[in-house]
Amino acid sequence: MKVINVLTMLCLLLSFVSAAQAQTTTDELVKEWERARAYTKEYLDTMPESGYGLKPTPDMRSFADQMLHLTDGNYGMGAAATGVKSPYGMGELEKSTTDKSKANVTKVVLAGYDFVIDGIKKMTPAQLAEPIKLFGRFDMTRGMALAKVFEHQTHHRGQTTVYLRLAGVKPPQEKLF
Template identity: 35%
Template sequence: MKQLPKAICLILFCLLASPLSAQQNEFISDYLERLEQSRKYLLLVAETMPEEQYGFRATPESMSFAENFLHIGYALDWHSQSLLGGRESREWKTDLVYKVGEKSKAEMIAVVDETFDAAIALIQQFDPVQLTDHLDYFGLDRSKRQIFLLLSDHITHHRGQMLVSMRLNGLTPPRYVLFQ
């Protein structure tokens, strides 16, 4: 008879925890779908801009088209591999993977595409229970769920700057498709 209250508590816990777990798993699968769509659109934008315009800056203090593109790759790597995955961060000032340097358009596209591959692989293995874990994000307390959302916002922000660069060069960006 003493075991009955424990059994009832265990059953209630399982009943309440199951929907939460399902919601967290659904968040991850929804996020992966969105990230794949964002990747497709970003790579299409990168393909559409002529290589000779990759150095274009909307203003002298702005990042160039190429710098915005590789910065998206760097941030994708940092948010996924370091913040979500726990790997030590790359050093922005000294890292050469995400610096334009002498990279061709094709090389930059390959770098960003490979970074998406690695991020997606990590997120596919991400334990949804960790979504509520908290960490320091530039002095702010943020959950890992918020890190996912911040990453999406960051991609969109810099991709938007790339689209403006295209427009300022008289180019029509690829048609935006919902759910990116």
């Protein structure tokens, strides 16, 4: 009987250790967001000033607007995920930013990444597992909400690869690691 109890306890212990190792830590999230920030900065630096107003078609966002939209997501979804209040309303940057120069857009976009990174640094591992209702309707953990905002910024940065090519410049080399 004691052998069964010991084996049961050992199995439970191993399953908890495995689950803990499978979870992403806040340090790992910070590292990934810092990598994404650096990669996006390469996109911002690569696009010539004249390309910030470039629209592949009239009904598409400009390069600057894509980057501002990406940043709106970083602030809006990042705030929901981290619990840190955003200094901007949802969609505010894309709609209200009038200075769409390379210097200003770069400053605004990088500040959006810093907002998310600083928010993650303040989180505990337990907070990553806390349930939230993203936008008042999607049930998920704070960690999953961070994954969603990471996917959003990756998607919009990826879209701007076409903008760079249309501007006649080579996009930055992929940064998976």
